[in-house]
Amino acid sequence: MRIAPIAIALLLLAVTPHVNASIQSPKDVAVVEQSKVAVRPEDLPEPVKSTLASSYSEWKVTSAYLVTRDDNSQYYEINIKRAEETSTLNLDKYGKKVD
Template sequence: MKKLIVSALALTLVSFASVQAGNFTTTNGGVTTEITAQEKVSVKAENLPDGVKNTIKSDAFEGWKVVSAFLITNADKTQYYELNVKNGSETARVKLDKDGNNVE
């Protein structure tokens, strides 16, 4: 039973690790809203680009550890890395481009 639960959990995590969607347009009371989706793919910390690795090894990130990392691809095909980092009990989300520069 334990193996079945672990297998089901692993399958669920794999299915959520890569979410891909398109653009959606909704109309509500004459107001049209376009919702742009993103693609989010899990990345191992050791597989991050050198620019990102250098940034997280810098003094600015001293004491912080990468908990999880994702490659985000926007609808316009721009990409950045979203890192969930932790320093003791403090957590943060950091967005960096492939060269390790902050993304807004």
């Protein structure tokens, strides 16, 4: 006996449990859009290089990025290394730390 595909589909619908689940997103979550563009360490603004030279002279810049947030504010994310220790600095174009 051959069962038609429509009959199989109806049979599956009949035996499949109905789940009424709703997914709710948290209301207190802020989504921050931002973009990152790689920057060569030698192309960082002079005030940023000055901060690195004075306050982080023992550290070597391993990578740097210009980060632009969705509100168009910008800062430099700078990854630095000293021996086996690594750290990340966020500095504005004036060489001041930002959060």
